[in-house]
Amino acid sequence: MTNETLAQYANLGVYSAMAVFTIAMIAFAIDLAGTAPKVSSARPRKAAGVAMMLTRLGGLLLIAAVAMRGLSVHRPPLGNMFEFALVGCMFVILVFVAISLRRDVRWLGLFVIGPVLLTLGLAITVFYTDASELLPSLKSVWLVIHVTVATFSVALFTIAFSVTILHLVQTWLESQDPEGMSRLRTIVNTALPPARSLDRTAYGIHVVAFPLWTFTLIAGAIWAEQAWGHYWNWDPKEVWTFVIWVVYAAYLHARATTGWTPRAANYLALAGYACILVNYMVVNVYFVGQHSYSGM
Amino acid sequence: MDTRPDESDVTQPTLGPVGMMRWAWRQLTSMRTALFLLLLLAIGAVPGSIWPQRNIDAGRVADYLASHRITGPWLDRLGFFDVYTSSWFAAIYLLLFVSLVGCVVPRSKIHWRAMRAQPPLAPRRLERLPEHGEIEVDGAPEDVLQVALGVLRARRVLGRRSGLRRWRIRSADEPGSGGASDGRSGDGLSLSAECGYLRETGNLVFHAALIVVIVAVAVGHLFGWRGDRILVTGKSFSNTISAYDTFDPGPWVDTEALSPFTVAVDKLVVTFEEQAGGAQRGAPRDFTAYTRTKTSPQAPQVNQILKVNGPLKFGGTSVFLLGNGYAPVITVRDAKGQVLMREATPFLPQDANYKSVGAVKVSAASPKQLGFFGFFLPSEYLDKDAGPSSFFPDLKNPALALGVYEGELYPQGRPQSVYTLSTEKMTQLKNAKGEPLRLLLKPGQTAQLPDGRGSITFDSVQRWAGLSIRYDPGKVLALGGAIAALLGLIASLMIRRRRVFVRVRPVGRRTVVSVGGLAKGEDPGLGAVIEDLLSAIAERTGTTV
Numbered sequence: 001m002t003n004e005t006l007a008q009y010a011n012l013g014v015y016s017a018m019a020v021f022t023i024a025m026i027a028f029a030i031d032l033a034g035t036a037p038k039v040s041s042a043r044p045r046k047a048a049g050v051a052m053m054l055t056r057l058g059g060l061l062l063i064a065a066v067a068m069r070g071l072s073v074h075r076p077p078l079g080n081m082f083e084f085a086l087v088g089c090m091f092v093i094l095v096f097v098a099i100s101l102r103r104d105v106r107w108l109g110l111f112v113i114g115p116v117l118l119t120l121g122l123a124i125t126v127f128y129t130d131a132s133e134l135l136p137s138l139k140s141v142w143l144v145i146h147v148t149v150a151t152f153s154v155a156l157f158t159i160a161f162s163v164t165i166l167h168l169v170q171t172w173l174e175s176q177d178p179e180g181m182s183r184l185r186t187i188v189n190t191a192l193p194p195a196r197s198l199d200r201t202a203y204g205i206h207v208v209a210f211p212l213w214t215f216t217l218i219a220g221a222i223w224a225e226q227a228w229g230h231y232w233n234w235d236p237k238e239v240w241t242f243v244i245w246v247v248y249a250a251y252l253h254a255r256a257t258t259g260w261t262p263r264a265a266n267y268l269a270l271a272g273y274a275c276i277l278v279n280y281m282v283v284n285v286y287f288v289g290q291h292s293y294s295g296m
Numbered sequence: 297m298d299t300r301p302d303e304s305d306v307t308q309p310t311l312g313p314v315g316m317m318r319w320a321w322r323q324l325t326s327m328r329t330a331l332f333l334l335l336l337l338a339i340g341a342v343p344g345s346i347w348p349q350r351n352i353d354a355g356r357v358a359d360y361l362a363s364h365r366i367t368g369p370w371l372d373r374l375g376f377f378d379v380y381t382s383s384w385f386a387a388i389y390l391l392l393f394v395s396l397v398g399c400v401v402p403r404s405k406i407h408w409r410a411m412r413a414q415p416p417l418a419p420r421r422l423e424r425l426p427e428h429g430e431i432e433v434d435g436a437p438e439d440v441l442q443v444a445l446g447v448l449r450a451r452r453v454l455g456r457r458s459g460l461r462r463w464r465i466r467s468a469d470e471p472g473s474g475g476a477s478d479g480r481s482g483d484g485l486s487l488s489a490e491c492g493y494l495r496e497t498g499n500l501v502f503h504a505a506l507i508v509v510i511v512a513v514a515v516g517h518l519f520g521w522r523g524d525r526i527l528v529t530g531k532s533f534s535n536t537i538s539a540y541d542t543f544d545p546g547p548w549v550d551t552e553a554l555s556p557f558t559v560a561v562d563k564l565v566v567t568f569e570e571q572a573g574g575a576q577r578g579a580p581r582d583f584t585a586y587t588r589t590k591t592s593p594q595a596p597q598v599n600q601i602l603k604v605n606g607p608l609k610f611g612g613t614s615v616f617l618l619g620n621g622y623a624p625v626i627t628v629r630d631a632k633g634q635v636l637m638r639e640a641t642p643f644l645p646q647d648a649n650y651k652s653v654g655a656v657k658v659s660a661a662s663p664k665q666l667g668f669f670g671f672f673l674p675s676e677y678l679d680k681d682a683g684p685s686s687f688f689p690d691l692k693n694p695a696l697a698l699g700v701y702e703g704e705l706y707p708q709g710r711p712q713s714v715y716t717l718s719t720e721k722m723t724q725l726k727n728a729k730g731e732p733l734r735l736l737l738k739p740g741q742t743a744q745l746p747d748g749r750g751s752i753t754f755d756s757v758q759r760w761a762g763l764s765i766r767y768d769p770g771k772v773l774a775l776g777g778a779i780a781a782l783l784g785l786i787a788s789l790m791i792r793r794r795r796v797f798v799r800v801r802p803v804g805r806r807t808v809v810s811v812g813g814l815a816k817g818e819d820p821g822l823g824a825v826i827e828d829l830l831s832a833i834a835e836r837t838g839t840t841v
Contacts, residue, residue, distance in 0.1 A: 132572040136583050136604040200820050207789045214785055218778045227605045229522070229616040229766040231774065232513070233352065234380050236345035246338040250331055252789075256817060257327045268335075275338075287345055288356070 006072035007131035013065030014086065014124050020058035021117050027051035028109035035191040048106040055113065059093040066090050072131045078147040079134045081284055085123035087148075089116045091155035099159075107192055111162040142223035146216060153212035154276055157248075160205035161273040164266050167198035171263055199262050203255065206269060210248050217241055236287035240279035247272040324391065325398030333392045340388050344379035347371065351378070393510055400503045407496045414466040415490035418797035422812030425797070427826045430810045433839040437800040440807045440837060441485050444798045447832045448489050463489040463796070484801030491794055495816065498787025505784055508777030516770030521545040528623045528640045528760045532560030532588075535613070535765065557610040560588045561602075564759040566620055568689045578649055578689050585617055585761045602761075612767055619762025621645045621652055624672050624696055625755040628658045631748040636660040642760045643672040644715050649686040650674050655717045656698070657705050661750070665705045668735075668752065669717040670698035676736075684736065696737045696754050700725040700745065725749075792819050796829065809833055 031048035066086055070077040077083040096112045099105050134143075173181070173189040181189065192198065220241065225231040232238060251272060254265035283289070311319055323329055348356035357377045361368040375382030422428055433440055448463045466488045523540035525533055533539045535554050545551055563586040569579045585602040591610055602608050608615040623640040630636055636658050643654030656668040675688040676695035684697040703722030712718050725733040725746060735743045737754035744751050793816040800807050813826045 130572050130574055130576055132569060132576040132579070133581050135580055139582075140605045200818060203818055204820070211782060211786050211789060214782050218775075218782060221778070222775065225771060226607065227616075228618065229607065229614060229764045230768070231771055234344055234349060235352070239341050239345040243338045243341050246334055246341075250334040250338070253327065253331050253334065257331060259328065260331075283345065288348070288353070289345075 003072040004131065006068050010065045010068035010072060010131075011124065013061050013068060014120060017058045017061035017065060018117060018120050018124075020054050020061060021113050021120070024051045024054035024058060025110060025113040025117060027054065028106070028113060031106065032110060032191045033187065035187050045106065048109070051109055051113075052100060052106065055093065055109065056097055059090070059097055062086070062090040062093060069131065073133065075134060076144050076148070078143055078151070079132075079138060080129040081127040081280070082123050082129045084147070084151055084280070085119050085127055088151045088155050088158075089119050089123075091152050092116050092158055095155055095159060108159075108163065108166075111166060112159060115158060115162065137227045140223060140227065142219060142226070146219040146223050149212055149219060150216040153209045153216060154280070156205055156209035156212065157273055157276055160202050160209060160269065163198055163202040163205065164269050164273075166192055167195055167202055167266060168263065170195040170198055199266070202266065202269070203262075206248065206251065210252060213241075213245055213248065217245055236283050236289040237279065240275060240283050244272055244275045244279060247275055321398065325395050327399075330392070330395045330399065333388060333395060337388050337392060340385050341379070343376050347376045347379075349377060349379065351380070389510075393507070396503055396507055400500060400507070403496075404500055404504075407493075407500060410496070411493055415464055415488040415795060417466070418486035418488050418799055419812070422797055422799055422810050425812035425814050427813035427815075427822045428811065429826045429830045430808060431830050431834055431839070432803060432806050432808050433834055433837040434805075435807055435837050437485050437802050437807045440800045440809055440833065441487060441798065443836045444800075444809065444829070444833050445487060447829060447836065448487075448796070463491045464493075465489045484799050486797060486799040489796045489798075492792050492816075494787050495791040495793045496788070498784040498789075498791065501784030502781050502788055503784075505777045505781035509774050509781065512770040512774035512777055514770070515773065516546075516768040518546045518548045520766070520768040520770065521549045521551075522764065522766045524618075525763045525765070526619075526621075526642050526760050527559070527561050527763055528642060529561050529564050529758050530640075532558055533763075534558040534593075535610075540765075555611050555613055556592045557613070558590045558593070559608065559615060559763070561761045562586045562588060564620060564761050566690070566759065580689070583617055583620055612769060614766055616764045616766065617761055618764045619645075621650065621760050621762070622672050622674060622691075622694075623758045623760045624694075625758060626656050626668075626696075627753040627755055628656070628661070628666065628750065629753070630661065630750040636750070638755075640758045640760075642715075645689075647686075648689065650689040651686040654715050656752075657714075657717070659705050661702075664702040666745075666749065667701040667703075667705055667717045667719075667722060668698040669701065669719075670696065670735075672696055672757075674757075691757060694739055694757050696735070698735045698737070698752075700733050700735065702749070792816075792821065794819065794822060794825065796825065798829075 027047045028051040031045055031051060034045075034047065066077055069083060069086065073079070078087060092112060093116060096105070096108070169188065170192045173185055174195050176185065178186075178189075193201075220238070221231040224233065224235075224238070247268060251265055251268040254260040254268055255262070348360055350357050360377075361372065364371075371377065375384060379385055419425070423430075435443070445465060448465055521544060523537075523543040525540050527533055535557050537543050537551050537554070543551075565582070565584045565586075567581045569576050569581055572579075583604050587600050587602050587608065588597050589600050589608060589610075590597050600608055602615065602617050604617055607617075621643060622645075623642040625638070625640045627638040628636045637656070637660060639656075641654055641656050643652035645652045650673075652672045652674075653670070654672060658666040658668075671684055673684055673686040673693075673695045674690060675686045675692035676684055676697075677687050677693070679685040684695065701717060701719055701722040701724050703719075705718070705722070706712065707718065707721040710718075727733045727746070733746065735752065737743055737752070739754055739756055742751050742753040795814040797812045797814075799810045801810075802808075809830065811826050811829055813822045815822045
C-alpha cells in the first residue's frame, strides 16, 4: 500500500531543497570570493549570512521530503538507495547546522552544500525508486537502528572528508611562498582556517563517526543473525563495511604512531571515504549479495 | 602496540637466536607492523566481494570457472573463491591477533602500575609544556597552592567537558606523596594532577574485547553447525543429520547429540508486490510459515509462526526461513493406469519471477526408467528467445514445461542432485516429427507418453519452505565482546588523559601562579582547562584579573 501523491510531494520537496541549496552554494561561493587578504576578520559577511539561512531552509525542506516519503510508504524511508541518499543528505545538513550553532564554519558551507547537491541530483535522477513496500528481510526494527546509524555516520564521514581535503589544500598553500601566490590561492589560503585547525576539526569528526560506524557493524551483525541465521557471512556489503572499519581504524592508529605525519594519516582517511563510496555505489548495484536493495 | 622509541640507529651487539626472537617479537608487536597488517587485512578482504565465494554460492563459482578457463583455475589455486578460509587471509589475521596480544599484555601491565602510581613531579620549566599560563594573585604561596588543590578537587570547575573528571593529585601536603621535599622542585612549591586514566583502560578493553570476538568466532567455527532443508507444506522433519539436504558441521561437533526437535510446516503464505511498477513489481513482500513444533518427540505440540526476521528457537538452535518455492504434485502412471509415483516435487527458483528447475525421477517405470526434466512456471508465458518463462512470482498461470528421458536414472549408483537429471545413460524421447518431445501441462492436465509408456498428470501446486537451521555457541560471546569493544572504543576516543602542573612562587607579598598542561594525543580542550583553573584560582583568592 503506497500513497503516490505523498511520494510526489516528497519529490517536490527534494527539488525545492535543491533549488534553495543551489542559491545557498552560490552565496557561500560569493562570500569566500569576497575574502580579501589582510582585511580584518570583522568584515561584513552578508552573503554568508544569507547562505546559512538558506541552508537551514533547505534542511527543513529535506526533513519534510523525508517525512513525506516515509508517510507515503508507511515505513522508515530507509529501504533503497534513493532513500539512503535522501536521509544521508538530511543528516549532513543537520550536522552542519548543528556545528554552525557553536562555531563559525561559514568557510565550510560551500564544501558541504556542494556534495549534498551532487548527491541529491544523483538520487532523484539515477537512484530514483518508486515508493514501495519492503522486502520481508528488511521488515525489522533493526532497519531503523542499523541503517539510521549507518547513514548518520556516513554523513559525518562526508563532512570529515570535505574538511580533510581542505586540510590537504591548506597544508599545500601554507608551504608556498605567500608573496608569489596567485590571487585565487591567496583567497583560498585566507578564507580557510589554518591547516592545524582544519586537521583538528577533521580528526574530531572522525573520532565521533568511527564509534558510530562500529555500532553500525555490530547492529548489522545482530540483524543478520536474526534475518539470515548468521551474524557474519562475508556478504559483499559486510566485507566492505568491515574494510571501511579497518581503514578508518588504521587512520586512528596512524594518528597515534610516531613516524606518521597527520598529512599521511589523512590520506588514509581519504582512502576510507573512497571505500564508503564503493560500498554505496558499487556494492549495492554491481555485486551480488544479500544486501542487494538498491531498488534499481 | 609498542610505543617505545625506535632504536634502529643504535649500534647493537650481534644477536643470538634468543636475541633474534626478541627482535622479531618487537617488530611484530610494533605499531608500524600492526598498522601495516591492518591495511593488509582491508586489502585482503576485498577479493571476496569481487569474486564469487564457495561458502556463499558454490554454483556461481562453478559458472565462473566454466567461463574463465585460463584465469579461473589460477584464481582458485590462490584461494580467491575461498578468501576467508584461505591460508593467506588466515596468515594476516593470525599475525594481527599475535600483534594484538603482544600489544595488550605489556600495556596492561604498564597501565596497572600507572593506575596505582602518583602523577609525576612538576617539570622544572612549565612554560615549555604545550599549554601554559601564569597569573599573579594575592596571598602566600602555601595558601595559594591550597586553593589550587581545592579547585582541582572540586572537579566540576575545569573545562566545559571535564565535568565528572576526578583528578589524581600529588602535592607537598598530600600524605604519602613522598614527603614535603617533593613539592619543592624548581624554584617554588608545586603540585601535579592527572586525570583520564579511563582513556587507556578503554583502549585496552577495546583491544582485549577484539581478542574475545576472534575467540568467539573460532568457538562458533569449531562447535557450530548449519543444515538446510527444503520442506514441502504438509510435511515435517526432525533434527537429525539424515533429515537434512545439506549439513555442514564444525570439526568438533557431536553429530549424534543434536537437540531432538521436530518442525512441520502446515501452510506457507507468500505475497509479492502487485501495485508498484518497474523493478519493484513482483518483489517479495511477506513470507509467513505456519508451523507445528515439538522440542522433543515426547513434548507437547506447539503452533508457531515462522517469518523472515523471526526464527524459531530450540535452545541454542535456531530455525530460519530463508527461501521458498513451488512443489508441483505430479502423478506418473504406467500404460495400465497403475500409479508409479505421486509426489510433491520441489523445483528450485532461478529468477525473481520464480522460473524454477527440477526433475521427476520415476525409478519404478519399466522396462526403462523414466526421467522428466524442465521448468515450473508460476505465471507462464512463451518468450520468443528463452522459451517458456514466468512473468510474475505468484501463481497467476501455473504450468510445467518438461522434457522426457528414458534409460538408467542412477548410473553406477552415484549420488546426484534431486533437481537435475543425469542424462549420460538416458535418451530423450522424440515426438512424431522426430523433434525432442516437450510437454506443457496446466494443473489437472494429463499427457500421454508415446508408445504406451504411460502418462503424467500435473495434479496441483504446493509451496515449500527453505529452512536453514543453525547452531552457533560462540555468538553470545561475540556479541558481548563486540559491545565491550564499542564501550572501550568510546572511552578511549572521548576521554582525555591530561596532566596539570601548578607552581607557586612569592613575588613580594603576592604570589605568581604558573600552570602547565600536557595531554596525550590531540586535545583542543586543554587550553580551556588551564584558563579555567587560573581564573578559578584568581576568583578564590579574591584577585580580579
